[in-house]
Amino acid sequence: MKLKLxxxxxxxxxxxxxxxxSARKFVVLKFTPKExxxxxxxxxxxxxxxxxxxxxxADSLFESIEVQxxxxxxxxxxxxxxLLLQTLKNFKKANSEGLNIRLxxxxxxxxxxxxSKNGRTASLALFYSNMNIxxxxxxxxxxxxxxxxxxxxxxxxEPYHSQNSLIMRLxxxxxxxxxxxxxxxxxxxxxxVTIRASRTGNGFLGFILQEENKFRxxxxxxxxxxxxxxxxxxxxxxxxxxxxxxxxxxxxxxxxSVDEVQLTLKLNHWQQASKIVGGCEIVILxxxxxxxxxxxxxxxxxxxxxxxxxxxIRVIT
Amino acid sequence: xSLFIQSDDESYRNTQGSQHQLILSPPKERSxxxxxxxxxxxxxxxxxxxxxxxxxxxxxxxxxNIKSNGIIISxxxxxxxxxxxxxxxxxxxxxxxxxxxxxxxFGIDLNLIxxxxxxxxxxxxxxxxxxxVIKYQGSGYPLVIEFEDLYISEKLEFYTYYxxxxxxxxxxxxxxxxxxxxxxxxxxxxILYNLLQDLNQISTENLFIYISKNESNPKLHFISQxxxxxxxxxxxxxxxxxxxxxxFKTDKFDFENYIISKFTYSNFFKILKSVKMSNKCKxxxxxxxxxxxxxxxKNNNNNENSSTYNGSLITINMMELNYDDDKFMINWILNDExxxxxxxxxxxxxxxxxxxxEPSPLLDVERSIYEESSKKRKNTKxxxxxxxxxxx
Numbered sequence: 077m078k079l080k081l082x083x084x085x086x087x088x089x090x091x092x093x094x095x096x097x098s099a100r101k102f103v104v105l106k107f108t109p110k111e112x113x114x115x116x117x118x119x120x121x122x123x124x125x126x127x128x129x130x131x132x133x134a135d136s137l138f139e140s141i142e143v144q145x146x147x148x149x150x151x152x153x154x155x156x157x158x159l160l161l162q163t164l165k166n167f168k169k170a171n172s173e174g175l176n177i178r179l180x181x182x183x184x185x186x187x188x189x190x191x192s193k194n195g196r197t198a199s200l201a202l203f204y205s206n207m208n209i210x211x212x213x214x215x216x217x218x219x220x221x222x223x224x225x226x227x228x229x230x231x232x233x234e235p236y237h238s239q240n241s242l243i244m245r246l247x248x249x250x251x252x253x254x255x256x257x258x259x260x261x262x263x264x265x266x267x268x269v270t271i272r273a274s275r276t277g278n279g280f281l282g283f284i285l286q287e288e289n290k291f292r293x294x295x296x297x298x299x300x301x302x303x304x305x306x307x308x309x310x311x312x313x314x315x316x317x318x319x320x321x322x323x324x325x326x327x328x329x330x331x332x333s334v335d336e337v338q339l340t341l342k343l344n345h346w347q348q349a350s351k352i353v354g355g356c357e358i359v360i361l362x363x364x365x366x367x368x369x370x371x372x373x374x375x376x377x378x379x380x381x382x383x384x385x386x387x388x389i390r391v392i393t
Numbered sequence: 394x395s396l397f398i399q400s401d402d403e404s405y406r407n408t409q410g411s412q413h414q415l416i417l418s419p420p421k422e423r424s425x426x427x428x429x430x431x432x433x434x435x436x437x438x439x440x441x442x443x444x445x446x447x448x449x450x451x452x453x454x455x456x457x458n459i460k461s462n463g464i465i466i467s468x469x470x471x472x473x474x475x476x477x478x479x480x481x482x483x484x485x486x487x488x489x490x491x492x493x494x495x496x497x498x499f500g501i502d503l504n505l506i507x508x509x510x511x512x513x514x515x516x517x518x519x520x521x522x523x524x525x526v527i528k529y530q531g532s533g534y535p536l537v538i539e540f541e542d543l544y545i546s547e548k549l550e551f552y553t554y555y556x557x558x559x560x561x562x563x564x565x566x567x568x569x570x571x572x573x574x575x576x577x578x579x580x581x582x583x584i585l586y587n588l589l590q591d592l593n594q595i596s597t598e599n600l601f602i603y604i605s606k607n608e609s610n611p612k613l614h615f616i617s618q619x620x621x622x623x624x625x626x627x628x629x630x631x632x633x634x635x636x637x638x639x640x641f642k643t644d645k646f647d648f649e650n651y652i653i654s655k656f657t658y659s660n661f662f663k664i665l666k667s668v669k670m671s672n673k674c675k676x677x678x679x680x681x682x683x684x685x686x687x688x689x690x691k692n693n694n695n696n697e698n699s700s701t702y703n704g705s706l707i708t709i710n711m712m713e714l715n716y717d718d719d720k721f722m723i724n725w726i727l728n729d730e731x732x733x734x735x736x737x738x739x740x741x742x743x744x745x746x747x748x749x750x751e752p753s754p755l756l757d758v759e760r761s762i763y764e765e766s767s768k769k770r771k772n773t774k775x776x777x778x779x780x781x782x783x784x785x
Contacts, residue, residue: 247544249544250544252516252544252545253545255512255515255516256512256513256516256545256547258512259505259508259509259511259512289552290502290505290551290552291505291535291549291550291551291552292535292549292550293547293548293549293550294546294547294548295545295546295547295548296545296546296547296548297544297545298541298542298543298544298545298546299543299544
């Protein structure tokens with residue numbers, strides 16, 4: 077197993093990590109020669125909590141990358157996202173060039189028990205150097221303990237929609253919707269929201285919240301929304317979707333697909349996406365009766381893809 | 394100034410009612426159909442939000458009374474403090490009340506309504522032109538508030554409580570006896586707001602308000618009693634800040650030349666948010682010990698509508714506490730007031746306003762500067778620092 081790389085664009089990595097840093101303490105980094113995936117999941121209950129995937133293509137993020145492993149040259153590890161972010165911030169402050177990363181075996185001599193307890197048997201070493209005022213070279217090395225994931229690597233499957241969905245591109249102003257919904261989070265413990273989307277007319281996207289004997293609220297998007305149908309169940313990249321939406325070739329697809337969907341989910345799960353939706357340049361919402369997801373492009377270059385996936389809940393009536 | 398209640402509530406309504414274009418349709422002879430509807434629309438969301446904020450800082454539950462010339466929202470805190478806010482119908486672009494009864498009354502939960510207005514205020518920087526629609530269809534129907542802008546429509550239905558009209562009459566509300574007033578003072582709200590905050594900062598527990606009955610020498614003093622001791626805050630008595638100072642002769646046998654009222658400060662402080670949004674404040678006290686604070690709130694946020702909109706009126710009535718057990722404190726206050734009026738003389742005992750009686754004629758010049766420039770700040774804490782060299 078070998079991992080050795082140099083990061084070209086640390087800013088992009090840092091900024092996109094910041095969008096998801098509040099979601100969970102630990103994230104999984106999955107390195108392949110082609111791309112780096114940063115995955116935030118709850119591995120106990122994968123399908124009951126939101127999943128976040130950030131995908132960086134290797135050639136735009138890294139100067140050089142060497143990944144070797146017995147499992148199709150894929151290395152997955154779990155680490156503390158705050159430590160990684162802090163290191164990236166330190167690197168920025170140092171005004172240095174080139175951040176090198178290497179996977180190292182933790183020195184086990186003498187203190188075997190310490191590290192194997194929490195399974196953090198290896199460490200990711202990040203190092204860079206800079207010159208101080210007296211032209212002396214300073215070398216910085218940060219070691220972040222990591223847990224190499226071997227067995228459950230297969231659990232890390234990018235989520236996809238099990239049935240046909242409605243697709244819509246959300247405008248930048250949509251982030252105000254999250255602010256309007258925010259107040260209901262503290263209003264009651266019964267924090268369930270029903271989302272309705274429809275393809276008819278100018279397109280419709282509305283949120284319904286209610287608490288018995290207290291209130292009933294409908295908040296809907298007023299402006300024009302272009303709502304489309306998905307073409308197939310295969311996961312497709314945001315870039316492909318965008319291309320399809322723009323050429324509006326999807327309209328001519330099969331007839332059995334839906335025109336209207338209704339999804340109930342935890343308000344909390346929906347609201348957690350607000351930072352991502354607010355921070356990304358292009359946001360596309362996929363929604364069907366069972367699940368919904370945001371497919372986002374971090375900036376205009378369209379290199380970094382962020383996927384936020386939530387499963388709905390079944391409401392017993 | 395006409396918006397202040399002149400003699401009683403009724404005359405106020407009569408003077409205001411004629412100005413509004415009220416569309417009253419004749420009562421419809423329909424069987425059991427909802428024959429009352431209220432329909433209104435406005436863009437003065439910031440002002441409404443401020444009103445709900447100041448209300449919810451007093452109580453969570455309020456009674457809304459929709460009348461043909463405006464909306465009255467009232468709430469009550471533990472029967473010692475009651476507020477009512479009068480929102481004039483001219484605040485609304487559309488204001489329609491149709492039906493047989495021209496009076497709709499229901500209870501609401503303020504907290505959530507306040508939250509909803511706040512969240513809209515917070516998104517105002519993204520979209521300024523938000524329209525607010527308030528609708529009500531009579532008993533049993535929810536209160537509907539809708540916000541609509543270019544991007545988002547938000548429709549909120551709040552369930553309402555039924556308020557029994559008769560029951561409300563029985564409930565002895567805290568009200569002012571306008572026939573037996575003790576005093577009436579009109580002052581500037583911003584100074585009162587600062588004063589309230591100062592009193593809070595020095596952790597006031599009990600608040601005594603001292604009012605002199607000598608109209609030629611107006612005195613409005615706020616005396617704080619708290620864990621760090623007693624302090625006196627003197628409200629500036631020039632015409633600019635204190636527009637009106639009127640004492641009513643109530644009783645022939647009343648020989649006291651002062652009015653003192655005592656309040657628990659944590660309750661009194663509840664009026665802070667209301668004072669903050671107001672421009673002018675009127676204090677009225679009747680002989681039964683009820684203090685009424687009437688606040689006139691001009692809409693400062695938007696000038697578009699100001700020509701027709703007079704402002705909202707907030708009335709807060711509260712009952713004073715009995716201070717029979719505070720004889721020592723009352724004596725202390727009275728002594729201090731007497732000392733203040735006395736011709737300057739040297740006294741061994743440092744009283745709280747000692748700094749005003751410097752024996753040195755040289756320092757007298759400084760004293761007059763104090764009088765003119767910083768009346769508001771002329772409280773005892775400042776005095777302490779000045780008096781030290783005098784007694785060394």
